[in-house]
Amino acid sequence: KQEVTQIPAALSVPEGENLVLNCSFTDSAIYNLQWFRQDPGKGLTSLLLIQSSQREQTSGRLNASLDKSSGRSTLYIAASQPGDSATYLCAVPIIIQGAQKLVFGQGTRLTINP
Amino acid sequence: ETGVTQSPTHLIKTRGQQVTLRCSSQSGHNTVSWYQQALGQGPQFIFQYYREEENGRGNFPPRFSGLQFPNYSSELNVNALELDDSALYLCASSLWRGGENEQFFGPGTRLTVL
Numbered sequence: 001k002q003e004v005t006q007i008p009a010a011l012s013v014p015e016g017e018n019l020v021l022n023c024s025f026t027d028s029a030i031y032n033l034q035w036f037r038q039d040p041g042k043g044l045t046s047l048l049l050i051q052s053s054q055r056e057q058t059s060g061r062l063n064a065s066l067d068k069s070s071g072r073s074t075l076y077i078a079a080s081q082p083g084d085s086a087t088y089l090c091a092v093p094i095i096i097q098g099a100q101k102l103v104f105g106q107g108t109r110l111t112i113n114p
Numbered sequence: 115e116t117g118v119t120q121s122p123t124h125l126i127k128t129r130g131q132q133v134t135l136r137c138s139s140q141s142g143h144n145t146v147s148w149y150q151q152a153l154g155q156g157p158q159f160i161f162q163y164y165r166e167e168e169n170g171r172g173n174f175p176p177r178f179s180g181l182q183f184p185n186y187s188s189e190l191n192v193n194a195l196e197l198d199d200s201a202l203y204l205c206a207s208s209l210w211r212g213g214e215n216e217q218f219f220g221p222g223t224r225l226t227v228l
Contacts, residue, residue, distance in 0.1 A: 099170020104156030
């Protein structure tokens with residue numbers, strides 16, 4: 001059974017710092033791993049999707065890495081800004097009964113202090 | 115290209131009532147998945163619809179049911195509402211091509227059960 005864990009549950013840092021969010025998964029046989037951003041009470045915005053054959057993906061100030069053998073992914077945010085404050089979720093897809101479902105971690109609530 | 119839309123945005127119901135939530139999939143997508151997200155938790159998979167048939171379900175009771183229409187839009191119906199059904203309900207659409215497929219999320223419907 002695939003389980004996804006995100007540590008820490010909450011993180012507060014001053015503006016301008018570089019930071020790393022962690023995601024771990026128990027079954028290394030994954031198709032891909034996706035990082036999402038969620039603002040309070042809102043839907044999910046996809047940030048980065050890393051295919052199982054890739055080791056990292058970059059978008060602007062965001063860089064996500066994937067190490068399947070250790071069951072870990074990290075999301076690196078450079079030069080953090082108050083607008084980066086949100087909850088960050090990672091998810092991996094599994095196939096059940098012919099359907100693809102995403103298994104999510106519980107998220108890391110990030111606060112960037114001006 | 116039109117993204118995933120959901121209606122209504124917010125809904126308040128009382129225990130025992132029934133509710134219908136609606137989702138319009140992104141243009142070109144043929145698969146819709148529904149997720150329930152309780153406060154402070156990651157989204158949990160409810161079920162997925164492909165070609166108007168349910169093709170996978172998570173650990174949710176039968177009072178959670180759905181429909182998919184020929185235009186690939188979808189409804190989530192919940193009967194005999196319970197207090198614990200209070201959550202953000204997220205719809206995601208994707209283009210089924212076998213294997214894993216990237217899912218795109220709507221803004222969600224916030225359901226409060228009193």
